[in-house]
Amino acid sequence: MAGLLLRGIKKSYGTVKVLHGIDLDIKSGEFIVFVGPSGCGKSTLLRLIAGLEDITGGTLQIDGQVVNQLAPSKRGIAMVFQSYALYPHMTVYDNMAFGMKLAKGHDASEIDKRVRGAADILQITPYLDRLPKQLSGGQRQRVAIGRAIVRDPKVFLFDEPLSNLDAALRVQTRIEINKLHERMAGVTMIYVTHDQVEAMTLADRIVVLNAGRVEQVGAPMELYHRPDNLFVARFLGSPSMNTIPCTIVSGSPDASVQPDGCNKIAVAAVIPASAAGKRGTFGVRPEDLVLTEGSDAIFHGTIDIVEQLGEVTLIYVDVGTSEPIVAKIENEAVVAKGQKVSLTTEKRHLHVFDENGVAFPRS
Amino acid sequence: MAIAETIDVAEKSAGSDLFRQRVRSAWLFLTPMLVVLAVVAGWPLLRSIYFSFTNASLTNIEAAQWVGFDNYLSITTLKSGRVIYDGLLVDPLWWKSVWNTVRFSVVSVILETIIGMMVALVLNAEFRGRGIVRAAILVPWAIPTIVSAKMWAWMLNDQFGIINDILLHLGLISQKIAWTANPDTAMLAVLMVDIWKTTPFMALLILAGLQMIPGDIYEAAKIDGVHPVKVFFKVTLPLVRPALMVAIIFRMLDALRIFDLIYVLTANNAQTKTMSVFARENLFDFDKFAYGSAASTMLFLILTVITVVYIIVGKVNFEGGR
Numbered sequence: 176m177a178g179l180l181l182r183g184i185k186k187s188y189g190t191v192k193v194l195h196g197i198d199l200d201i202k203s204g205e206f207i208v209f210v211g212p213s214g215c216g217k218s219t220l221l222r223l224i225a226g227l228e229d230i231t232g233g234t235l236q237i238d239g240q241v242v243n244q245l246a247p248s249k250r251g252i253a254m255v256f257q258s259y260a261l262y263p264h265m266t267v268y269d270n271m272a273f274g275m276k277l278a279k280g281h282d283a284s285e286i287d288k289r290v291r292g293a294a295d296i297l298q299i300t301p302y303l304d305r306l307p308k309q310l311s312g313g314q315r316q317r318v319a320i321g322r323a324i325v326r327d328p329k330v331f332l333f334d335e336p337l338s339n340l341d342a343a344l345r346v347q348t349r350i351e352i353n354k355l356h357e358r359m360a361g362v363t364m365i366y367v368t369h370d371q372v373e374a375m376t377l378a379d380r381i382v383v384l385n386a387g388r389v390e391q392v393g394a395p396m397e398l399y400h401r402p403d404n405l406f407v408a409r410f411l412g413s414p415s416m417n418t419i420p421c422t423i424v425s426g427s428p429d430a431s432v433q434p435d436g437c438n439k440i441a442v443a444a445v446i447p448a449s450a451a452g453k454r455g456t457f458g459v460r461p462e463d464l465v466l467t468e469g470s471d472a473i474f475h476g477t478i479d480i481v482e483q484l485g486e487v488t489l490i491y492v493d494v495g496t497s498e499p500i501v502a503k504i505e506n507e508a509v510v511a512k513g514q515k516v517s518l519t520t521e522k523r524h525l526h527v528f529d530e531n532g533v534a535f536p537r538s
Numbered sequence: 539m540a541i542a543e544t545i546d547v548a549e550k551s552a553g554s555d556l557f558r559q560r561v562r563s564a565w566l567f568l569t570p571m572l573v574v575l576a577v578v579a580g581w582p583l584l585r586s587i588y589f590s591f592t593n594a595s596l597t598n599i600e601a602a603q604w605v606g607f608d609n610y611l612s613i614t615t616l617k618s619g620r621v622i623y624d625g626l627l628v629d630p631l632w633w634k635s636v637w638n639t640v641r642f643s644v645v646s647v648i649l650e651t652i653i654g655m656m657v658a659l660v661l662n663a664e665f666r667g668r669g670i671v672r673a674a675i676l677v678p679w680a681i682p683t684i685v686s687a688k689m690w691a692w693m694l695n696d697q698f699g700i701i702n703d704i705l706l707h708l709g710l711i712s713q714k715i716a717w718t719a720n721p722d723t724a725m726l727a728v729l730m731v732d733i734w735k736t737t738p739f740m741a742l743l744i745l746a747g748l749q750m751i752p753g754d755i756y757e758a759a760k761i762d763g764v765h766p767v768k769v770f771f772k773v774t775l776p777l778v779r780p781a782l783m784v785a786i787i788f789r790m791l792d793a794l795r796i797f798d799l800i801y802v803l804t805a806n807n808a809q810t811k812t813m814s815v816f817a818r819e820n821l822f823d824f825d826k827f828a829y830g831s832a833a834s835t836m837l838f839l840i841l842t843v844i845t846v847v848y849i850i851v852g853k854v855n856f857e858g859g860r
Contacts, residue, residue: 225761226760226761227757227760227761246760246763247760247761247763248760248761248762248763249763252761253761254757254758254761256754256757256758258752258754260752260754260755260757260758261755261758262755262758262773263755263777264773264776264777273759273762273764273772274759274761274762274763274764277762277763277764277765277768277772278762278763278764322758326761326762
């Protein structure tokens with residue numbers, strides 16, 4: 176049962192600033208996912224929380240106690256590493272028991288009970304006598320998680336735990352981590368990933384990081400539907416949101432924009448009248464676009480590329496903008512390269528960002 | 539069916555053709571090496587084993603006569619009934635040399651391993667200028683033994699040596715010590731120079747092993763809250779053990795046949811005379827070529843036995859796999 180409080184957390188290596196003051200409140204029992212592109216500082220932030228790196232500035236509280244100067248083992252945390260970090264010369268059992276064995280105050284029967292309990296949860300009991308090298312990647316990852324469970328932590332830290340697994344195993348392990356979170360209610364989990372699917376499916380709240388700053392914090396669907404800014408809008412969702420530089424024609428209540436190279440489009444965003452005439456960015460998600468024959472079309476163009484993924488088809492349409500517009504359409508639709516098509520969407524799906532990339536709220 | 543069989547046969551012959559070709563090229567690459575080994579190692583070894591069974595002398599090697607095991611052990615019964623044992627196996631000087639060698643090797647290799655491990659652990663840490671320190675530490679190893687032995691001989695000189703001078707000024711000794719001549723200190727002097735010289739080699743071999751250990755294990759241990767000393771004994775040492783065992787046997791083989799350092803530093807000192815020095819003395823100084831050959835052969839046998847025992851007992855793995 177432990178919440179975390181981050182206040183102005185900064186980290187620099189010499190003159191290189193990696194984190195520029197992170198403020199974050201994490202509630203007890205929450206599943207928080209740090210997500211962002213490589214080099215955004217998400218792993219560094221996790222390592223600061225773990226105590227594997229020193230905090231340059233700001234304060235970090237776990238369970239109401241400032242832990243800036245506390246050794247990792249005293250913070251009540253457990254960590255699962257990307258590369259598993261198992262001791263290669265010890266059996267699965269010893270890997271899981273090692274920390275407890277060497278820390279004073281645990282008798283053998285208690286250690287045995289905890290190790291077997293964790294092994295049972297993760298279904299690795301048959302492998303307890305094996306060495307890590309005799310296990311598959313997925314099994315090793317379970318051992319690493321088991322070692323963390325044995326520590327009975329208040330805060331569970333995951334550093335890209337699925338990135339070394341193959342696609343099928345990743346999905347399976349993801350579901351297991353989700354179950355683990357349900358089983359260990361009250362244990363706070365912080366999970367670092369660059370994979371937005373993991374972020375969307377696991378998180379209670381997602382923290383989107385970019386270049387050492389927090390871009391937005393919120394529930395997955397909130398971030399998806401109401402991104403605060405262009406970065407979050409483009410980072411979540413696959414393929415990325417179509418964004419086109421535009422001129423804001425008029426403000427609310429009859430707000431409309433003119434994307435470069437396209438016709439004027441009416442939008443549902445709340446845009447102040449003073450913004451009229453200024454530059455901005457217009458955005459629409461590929462999955463919100465549909466093919467149309469009618470007069471409601473917002474884009475007309477020729478199909479450049481067709482990618483069939485089975486359940487959906489991606490079409491890249493040249494509508495006269497510098498980048499082609501991507502649309503995700505139902506697979507029954509019969510389209511071919513070179514075909515002229517029109518695309519439309521409902522007004523409520525359109526996003527508008529100001530010249531600094533900050534989103535106008537959507538009504 | 540017939541077609542399938544034809545394909546089968548064709549595949550087999552193609553496969554064995556490829557196999558034969560591979561075997562041929564393997565031999566092609568190996569042959570020069572084997573020839574060189576046979577000429578520079580095999581032939582001299584066989585010659586000295588042969589001479590150890592003859593009465594060859596340095597002045598007349600060609601006239602050597604076969605004498606069987608006499609150089610190793612000859613038993614003569616006198617008319618009076620007295621039995622006289624003679625030969626290498628009952629030569630107290632030889633056994634003194636064997637003891638000197640073993641004592642020197644064990645002490646020097648143990649100390650080199652411990653100090654080398656400490657140096658390697660320091661060099662494995664991240665710090666500014668690590669590359670330069672790593673290069674600098676190799677200097678003693680890079681200097682030819684004869685040069686470093688002479689250098690140390692001067693520094694250890696009883697009259698003009700800097701070591702006596704420093705120790706006198708610090709008040710640690712009251713009179714100058716003849717380090718290399720004094721029976722009490724000769725072995726100490728030899729050990730000191732050998733450790734100074736070969737610790738870097740040990741350190742670098744161990745360092746290579748340390749760098750194979752993934753760093754995240756140490757972070758996991760940190761989170762587990764394991765004390766660094768325990769981490770060393772429970773994690774680092776077991777993981778670096780394969781590299782360590784190979785490094786120790788390299789050094790052990792080197793130490794057991796030590797010659798140059800002792801020959802330059804403490805020639806003719808009975809306290810430091812090793813098997814190699816004993817063999818050389820007999821071969822060339824005493825004109826007992828056959829007897830020296832017998833000593834060389836025994837040296838070879840002792841080395842072989844120690845190596846084999848070490849590999850079996852220590853479960854040394856030269857494959858490098860874990």
